[in-house]
Amino acid sequence: MGTTPDELDYDFLFSQRGVLNLAHTLQDVREGTRRVNANRLNGVDAEWLAPEEVAKICPILNVSPNTRYPVLGATYQPRAGIAKHDHVAWAFARRADELGVDLIQGCEVTDFLRDGDRIVGVETSQGTIRAGRVGLAAAGHSSVLAERAGFRLPVQSHPLQALVSELHEPVHPTVVMSNHVHVYVSQAHKGELVMGAGVDAYNGYGQRGSFHVIERQMAAAVELFPVFARAHVLRTWGGIVDVTPDASPVIGPTPLENLYVNCGWGTGGFKATPPPAGPSPTSSPPASSIRWAPRSAWSASPPAPWSTNTAPRPWPTENDEENAVLLLNCPWCGPRDETEYHYGGQAHVPYPATPDALTDQEWAEYLFYRDNPKGPFAERWMHSTGCRRWFNVLRDTASHQVLAVYRPDETRPAPHHVQGPGENR
């Protein structure tokens, strides 16, 4: 199929302006130099730069030793850069179409067709599609679909946000990433600054993130680039990314015959596009041997109540300011916004009763597999800037509505209970 702009005959607007990964701590320096060496050993050009060399490449970056986290050096890959994601998606879509693949937009998979332990097709919002092999590549909704098929994935769905500023003259010549101060900043072709950082801490399917995450990204950007202090944010957006415990993707067969999965790309799946677009690790048939039922044979089925659909959204959106930050009612201190808390993941996961007797598979289940429902989810929170006590919250991961708050010694309330203002549970 090809993976480069030439092979796909489509311009990616790929700009090889280099990428700097800043180091602000001794640990960052060790990790960065190790990465440079690992790249070189694998034939990839990469350099380690001292702060004054960093300043030559990006003069607007603040490399003063008097900042909160001074720049101690950086990895630099001069051939790296940015590409326009919608161009890349269209390039692959167009070539797939030329190869005879049907691309059906706005068509939601609602269930799987089975013949025993074999998948033989899917039910969709536009009808039934029978297939010799089915690939599940639904990113943030992978767990929801895997649950329909009857197995679990070691992924958690989190909102990830990015933002752009208004347009500026070209001032930022490269891409700067800082894991420690925690932001990445580049300048797009048209002139807007593009920024982002990490995921929101808690699970969510609402396609909106919390305001304070954006606020911290902005603070980090201004710390590294004081020149941008008066830039204005034009827009922010959020998507749902599927995160695995070791930040590695999951690609391969599933417990069901003929069903394959490609998920867990988390916050970095775009830059990894070419490898998965190549041959699958399993022996999949060429696209031309996949047969689709004629559309006239499809029977329409209604959308499932647990829908993976993301539009229109029946829950509050990012436009609904009062929902831009969670308000949690600590059982001991009362209502506080989410910035006061630390997220602890799924609640009610008991330590194994007989740890010595556990198989590797059972240990893996205990350590790495957590529920990831779209809907009511019982989770742990700690009031880290207050009483420092743990408690449980029942929250709808799609609407972010808090359904109940309860102490660890209390039983989980029924999901239909909705927490009222000032009410603990």
Ligand SMILES: Cc1cc2nc3c(=O)[nH]c(=O)nc-3n(C[C@H](O)[C@H](O)[C@H](O)COP(=O)(O)OP(=O)(O)OC[C@H]3O[C@@H](n4cnc5c(N)ncnc54)[C@H](O)[C@@H]3O)c2cc1C
């Ligand atoms: C704000 C933001 C910024 C990012 N920035 C970067 C970046 O700078 N660099 C980088 O490398 N990565 C970045 N990423 C991550 C990257 O976008 C993802 O890792 C990548 O898109 C994952 O690819 P995918 O094909 O697995 O899933 P997606 O591209 O998410 O595609 C999954 C598709 O499945 C569809 N789907 C879901 N459920 C169903 C269903 N039931 N039936 C049918 N279709 C369904 C969805 O509608 C979607 O189209 C960013 C992500 C976000 C949200």
